[in-house]
Amino acid sequence: MRWRQLKLYRFFWAFGLIIFSLVTGVVAYQVLEGYTLAEAFYMTVITVSTTGFAEVHPLSPEGRLFTSVYILANIGLLAYTVSVVSTYLFEGELRSIWKNYMNEREIKSFSGHVIVCGYGRNGSKATRDLLASGERIVVIEQNQELIAAGEPLQEGKLNFLLGDATEDLLLEQAGVRHAKALISTLPKDADNVFVALTARGLNPKLEIIARASEKTTEQKLFRAGANHVVMPDEIGGSHMASLITQPQVIHFLSLLNGSGPNKMHLEEVHLDQLAKDLRDLTIRELDLRNRTGATLIGLNRHGSEFLVSPDADTRLQAGDVLILLGSRGQIEAFTKIFAGSRV
Structure with missing residues (x-):
């Protein structure tokens, strides 16, 4: 408004x-x-x-x-x-006002979307990756030039709001009460703390990921309600060191973030979304590798226990989350076979 x-x-x-x-x-x-x-x-x-x-x-x-x-x-x-x-x-001022008015009306109907606060280097990268995954996104940015640079990406699932993300009203307009996640990548740590605190108050179930520049800000963000805190500078430094000490590991990880036919994907699949009779089966009985080519590298049990390379005799239970590694085709084959399968 x-x-x-x-x-x-x-x-x-x-x-x-x-x-x-x-x-x-x-x-x-x-x-x-x-x-x-x-x-x-x-x-x-x-x-x-x-x-x-x-x-x-x-x-x-x-x-x-x-x-x-x-x-x-x-x-x-x-x-x-x-x-x-x-x-x-x-x-074009009137056209711009009308466009933004219709944009706000559209956002009011959103549910289960992702809000990105800040469209700088980190925010724009997160937005592109989320779009590639099919997520619906609302970006809050107060720099008109950054918004203009991002508008060509709009494909029906990306909406921009012009303004300060630290304002309660703007978060409300972005649909924070009905969003599933919020990413705060504002340049100032204090602003990210304020956004996390406000968003948590408006939506207790919201998944909040916040950016931090200073190590001292990390605990403040957690206390403000952030579920995860990312420090880009620290991650970048560790990545550069690993290029020297573990170059092949980094090369493997780059396959997960790259593009082209050789790109690999890590996919999480909730067992509750698949056929009901998959529950109570063992990993051996699923025979994922032979049937789809994908590899089960992890299993999260009820959000509390994480099993890495779970034993073949591990029996699946309702609420489990499967972590799969494979190409896009292999992941799609898994979904196609097991989404409606009666194993």
């Missing part, structure tokens, strides 16, 4: 000045010349418009002085009003 108020401020201000000028002229002609309301309004209009029609009655010296000053003042006022109206009509 605030962005719209800011954009319309000059528009309403210009027309407010016009109304004020008309009222001033009407009152002045009534007081100085004794005109009736209709006569004063007529005199005001022909003076402001500089049409040059005849006066209602001959003006007194005071009336002539007021009219002279009044004409000069309205020349500047009309020039300002014309420039404002031209901006809205010919430079």
Whole structure:
């Protein structure tokens, strides 16, 4: 709402000045010349418009002085009003306001989406990866240039809101109460703490991932309600060191983040989303490797116990989350076979 108020401020201000000028002229002609309301309004209009029609009655010296000053003042006022109206009509301001209004209306219908606060280096990268995974995203950014740079990515699942993400109202407009996750990548740690604190208060079930530059901020973000804290500088330094000490491991990890036919994927699959009769089967009975080519590298049991390379005789239970490694085709084959399978 605030962005719209800011954009319309000059528009309403210009027309407010016009109304004020008309009222001033009407009152002045009534007081100085004794005109009736209709006569004063007529005199005001022909003076402001500089049409040059005849006066209602001959003006007194005071009336002539007021009219002279009044004409000069309205020349500047009309020039300002014309420039404002031209901006809205010919430079796309009205179109921009309408577009943002419709954008806000669309966001109100969202549920289970992801909110990204800040569209800098980290935020834009997170947004692109989330779009690639099919997520619906709302980005909050106060830099108009960054928004313009990101608009070509919009494919029906990316919406921008212009403004400060630390404002409660803007988080509400982004649908924080119905979102499933929020990523805060603002440049200042204090702003990320504030966003996490506000978002947690508005949605206790929200998954919050926040960026931190300083190690001392990490615990503050956790106390503010963040579920995860990411420190890009620390991760980058560790990555560079690993390129020396474990280059093949890094090469393998790059396959997970790369592109092309050789790209590998780590996918989490909730057992509850698959066929019910998969429960109570063992990993050996599923025979994932032979049937799909994908590899089961981990199993999260009820969100409390994590099994790495689980034993083949491990029996699946409701609520389990499978961590699969494979190509896109292998992951799709797994979903196709087991989503409706009756093993």
